Amino acid sequence: MALFEIRGLTKDFGGVRAVDDLDLHVDQGEIVCVIGPNGAGKTTLFNLVTGMIRPDRGEIVFDGRNVVGLRPSQVIELGIARTFQNVRLFPEMSVRENVMVARHCRTGSGMLKAVLRPPSFRREEAETRLLAEQALAFFGSRLVGWRFDTPARSLSYANRRRLEIARALASEPKLLLLDEPTAGMNPQETGELIGLIRRMRDEIGVTIALIEHDMRLVKGVSERVVVLDYGHLIAEGRYDEVASNDRVIEAYLGRKASAT
Numbered sequence: 001m002a003l004f005e006i007r008g009l010t011k012d013f014g015g016v017r018a019v020d021d022l023d024l025h026v027d028q029g030e031i032v033c034v035i036g037p038n039g040a041g042k043t044t045l046f047n048l049v050t051g052m053i054r055p056d057r058g059e060i061v062f063d064g065r066n067v068v069g070l071r072p073s074q075v076i077e078l079g080i081a082r083t084f085q086n087v088r089l090f091p092e093m094s095v096r097e098n099v100m101v102a103r104h105c106r107t108g109s110g111m112l113k114a115v116l117r118p119p120s121f122r123r124e125e126a127e128t129r130l131l132a133e134q135a136l137a138f139f140g141s142r143l144v145g146w147r148f149d150t151p152a153r154s155l156s157y158a159n160r161r162r163l164e165i166a167r168a169l170a171s172e173p174k175l176l177l178l179d180e181p182t183a184g185m186n187p188q189e190t191g192e193l194i195g196l197i198r199r200m201r202d203e204i205g206v207t208i209a210l211i212e213h214d215m216r217l218v219k220g221v222s223e224r225v226v227v228l229d230y231g232h233l234i235a236e237g238r239y240d241e242v243a244s245n246d247r248v249i250e251a252y253l254g255r256k257a258s259a260t
Ligand SMILES: Nc1ncnc2c1ncn2[C@@H]1O[C@H](COP(=O)(O)OP(=O)(O)OP(=O)(O)O)[C@@H](O)[C@H]1O
Pocket: 013, 014, 016, 017, 018, 036, 037, 038, 039, 040, 041, 042, 043, 044, 045
């Protein structure tokens, strides 16, 4: 059953059509990779889905509801979380605080409660702290213990990427969108992430769509691969099917040839 479906999605930037009459779906519990050459429209697609930009045309249906026109915070509340190609954390806040902030969409505490700190606020804060620590513990020993209290800016690049994923998980998404999660990671870290992405789906039950250029990860995690080029869907299927698809090979080679 489709958890998420887009129909006829179109987005222009001036004279550039970044997403072009795109139909796409992600089934409940699936891990889908979105691939395509540079400029194919992958990040624009994620920006449209998360309400960061508005489409010119088309529908984005999540869990039976059209989410076009909703603000990013409303999209998160509905259950879509994302990470970014360029990691976006609060560098001066601690690792734990970065994750606690993401729980805000699931808690009822406003400004007044935060200032007055009634018992209900303190209870909720303790629970938020525990849930943040649990989300961080998903990454084994890498982000726990003394690291809970270190500022995000002091983390290695790979740990910042992990922290961003933990933060997205803490908002309890039904659909998690990961934009190039292995960028800047070495082969060992990428291998580890392959296992973690599978565990997120299997143990937490989150549906996952990810943009990725590293074909090792695409091959390792995807149950279905969708390929974009110039905002169009040009192929979809299992990794080995799309990897041997003539249109896909042509799209990648064509972009490489025009870049030289
Ligand atoms: N804010 C914007 N203003 C103008 N053009 C944009 C904007 N965002 C994206 N584009 C253009 O839309 C097209 C699709 O870009 P997008 O970043 O979605 O591609 P991508 O597949 O994510 O590429 P990459 O793999 O390089 O990240 C490109 O031609 C890009 O230059």
